[in-house]
Amino acid sequence: MLLKQYIFATQRYNEMIRLAIFASGEGTNAQSFIDHFKGRKEIGISLVVSNNFAAKVIQRAMNAGISHLIIDKQTFYKSDEIVTVLKQKADFIVLAGFMWMVPENLIKAFPNKIINIHPALLPKYGGKGMYGMHVHEAVIADKERKSGITIHYVNEKYDEGKIIFQKECNIHPSDSPASLAERIHELEHRYYPGAVEKLLLENIS
């Protein structure tokens, strides 16, 4: 409901919906958002936020001429500074390989406006410690036949927010965690920006 009201308001004033992307590493998902929304008038990337100054995602933001912000633990968890900045610069937050838990003040400031992607079929293989390659290692160790991606809202608990979208893929007997990670990345790049766009635009009509 809040989402709906917000989008009505932005459309009425003909403003762009601004996405902030949070990422900690390579940023290939962040790149897929940058490419997907390049030159678009109704949705755009206004800011890239990272907890890692050496992350490749920072270079990707600079290459695309997008502002970036490096956060430290103290500021992120013990102050409202990031909330203040985000409130000025973004309407929605997209987590794209962001490895820190989102603090409660930020979740409260952006209700139903923070979205995450998880590289498995939640609720399996979620929770603390389940991120990046650890997820694929666990899935392969369990000899699962399928994995996939989950796009979901972020709440106060790791990987437990309402699911928006899931897509499965098969796991082959010869798969390693690395080859599975590659297949999952392809799915993420193909579906994540479009799923977020659909979510935002569907709520306009």
Ligand code: GAR
């Ligand atoms: C992605 O596979 C994403 O699903 C995962 O980290 C990778 C980041 O890749 N996120 C999590 O594990 C969150 N729990 P990228 O930096 O190349 O986008």
